Amino acid sequence: MGKIAESTVRRLSVYLRLLEEFAAQGKGTVSSHELAGQGHTTPAQVRKDLSFFGSFGKRGLGYPVPELIAQLRDILGLDRPYRVAVIGAGKIGRALVGYQGFVSRGFHIVLLYDNDLDKVGVSWDGLQVRDERDIEADLAREPVDIAIVATPACAAQALVDRIVTTGIKAILNFAPVEVSHPDGVVVKNVNMALELETLSYALRNR
Amino acid sequence: MGKIAESTVRRLSVYLRLLEEFAAQGKGTVSSHELAGQGHTTPAQVRKDLSFFGSFGKRGLGYPVPELIAQLRDILGLDRPYRVAVIGAGKIGRALVGYQGFVSRGFHIVLLYDNDLDKVGVSWDGLQVRDERDIEADLAREPVDIAIVATPACAAQALVDRIVTTGIKAILNFAPVEVSHPDGVVVKNVNMALELETLSYALRNR
DNA sequence: GGATGTGAATGTCTTCACAGCT
DNA sequence: AGCTGTGAAGACATTCACATCC
Numbered sequence: 001m002g003k004i005a006e007s008t009v010r011r012l013s014v015y016l017r018l019l020e021e022f023a024a025q026g027k028g029t030v031s032s033h034e035l036a037g038q039g040h041t042t043p044a045q046v047r048k049d050l051s052f053f054g055s056f057g058k059r060g061l062g063y064p065v066p067e068l069i070a071q072l073r074d075i076l077g078l079d080r081p082y083r084v085a086v087i088g089a090g091k092i093g094r095a096l097v098g099y100q101g102f103v104s105r106g107f108h109i110v111l112l113y114d115n116d117l118d119k120v121g122v123s124w125d126g127l128q129v130r131d132e133r134d135i136e137a138d139l140a141r142e143p144v145d146i147a148i149v150a151t152p153a154c155a156a157q158a159l160v161d162r163i164v165t166t167g168i169k170a171i172l173n174f175a176p177v178e179v180s181h182p183d184g185v186v187v188k189n190v191n192m193a194l195e196l197e198t199l200s201y202a203l204r205n206r
Numbered sequence: 207m208g209k210i211a212e213s214t215v216r217r218l219s220v221y222l223r224l225l226e227e228f229a230a231q232g233k234g235t236v237s238s239h240e241l242a243g244q245g246h247t248t249p250a251q252v253r254k255d256l257s258f259f260g261s262f263g264k265r266g267l268g269y270p271v272p273e274l275i276a277q278l279r280d281i282l283g284l285d286r287p288y289r290v291a292v293i294g295a296g297k298i299g300r301a302l303v304g305y306q307g308f309v310s311r312g313f314h315i316v317l318l319y320d321n322d323l324d325k326v327g328v329s330w331d332g333l334q335v336r337d338e339r340d341i342e343a344d345l346a347r348e349p350v351d352i353a354i355v356a357t358p359a360c361a362a363q364a365l366v367d368r369i370v371t372t373g374i375k376a377i378l379n380f381a382p383v384e385v386s387h388p389d390g391v392v393v394k395n396v397n398m399a400l401e402l403e404t405l406s407y408a409l410r411n412r
Numbered sequence: 413g414g415a416t417g418t419g420a421a422t423g424t425c426t427t428c429a430c431a432g433c434t
Numbered sequence: 435a436g437c438t439g440t441g442a443a444g445a446c447a448t449t450c451a452c453a454t455c456c
């Protein structure tokens with residue numbers, strides 16, 4: 001299959017959410033127009049996005065909701081559970097552990113770390129905080145698919161360097177710093193201050 | 207000034223962070239190559255991004271660090287403080303209040319709301335949780351620049367509808383749902399499950 | 413020499429428009 | 435008639451390459 005744009009993948013995730021709402025309402029089929037929502041994208045964009053992966057609709061009718069949900073889950077790789085480790089038991093780590101939106105998508109946080117020994121051993125939502133020094137040993141025994149880095153910026157690069165040695169292939173980085181990493185490891189950044197800064201820019205020019 | 211791509215604005219934010227690190231190290235000038243970092247973008251991209259707003263560098267030398275910081279802060283609208291309201295005092299709201307990265311950028315969370323009366327009146331980091339029913343009255347008295355929605359998906363649209371009536375112009379939405387809103391209001395979505403889903407897609411194809 | 417600034421070329425993504433199926 | 439699927443066109447973003455200046 002050809003290379004798919006990141007923007008397309010993000011929209012597929014959005015379509016999946018919308019489709020689940022339509023399914024909950026008992027809708028059997030939806031049109032590209034309905035999936036485009038209230039101006040967030042266009043019907044043509046929806047059809048193009050889906051067409052990269054196959055022909056899921058029926059002309060004159062639209063797309064069958066349950067089948068398209070199954071297809072999108074398959075395309076996005078959500079047809080299986082993921083084991084996730086959260087590194088950093090500060091406020092962000094606290095918010096991530098027990099966040100409903102993860103479990104319902106098959107992302108299970110199974111390990112939680114901090115370097116503060118006062119936190120080690122404490123349980124949050126049934127998950128015990130572990131000693132950050134044990135990361136390599138733990139991940140060797142019970143590998144995870146994804147690591148979420150939720151530490152201060154100054155600690156992030158060293159931790160990324162350590163966890164990539166364990167063979168991890170995907171990292172979600174909440175630390176407000178660009179981390180370098182080997183090819184073959186996918187890193188996505190979530191930077192809340194940066195989002196506010198784009199809002200600031202948007203406000204400035206209006 | 208012409209319209210600037212969102213991707214450009216996001217990179218400017220990243221450059222600003224890097225520049226502040228260089229400034230802390232006492233560096234007086236940086237080249238586009240240094241600002242491009244370890245492969246996150248290219249020197250040509252850096253120069254193009256900056257050139258949309260002016261000529262800040264000196265040929266043969268590079269860019270003066272303190273001046274470029276001042277310019278970027280000005281361009282991004284970070285040369286003044288912002289008043290921010292957080293709506294939803296759950297785990298995400300908790301993480302946002304007191305997040306250091308906001309204050310250091312001039313984003314001051316001055317109001318915090320929840321609809322759970324057990325939480326109303328409680329103080330977090332010196333900020334008292336207010337009754338969600340008072341939002342309109344409070345914002346009329348003490349307007350804010352940006353609202354952060356950190357509620358469950360089901361509550362988000364109704365709250366957005368209410369706060370746009372107060373004249374707010376920018377919303378950062380953490381609820382995992384696309385909200386509709388009038389033109390003239392800028393809405394940015396941060397959806398952590400969606401980020402994990404793009405990682406899932408990336409893992410699937412390798 | 414060394415690095416910027418920028419038009420031109422290239423590459424990527426989105427939108428159009430219509431053939432083709434139901 | 436209605437809506438999908440898709441090449442082609444258009445818009446947009448990135449990269450190139452070189453003239454320009456310190």
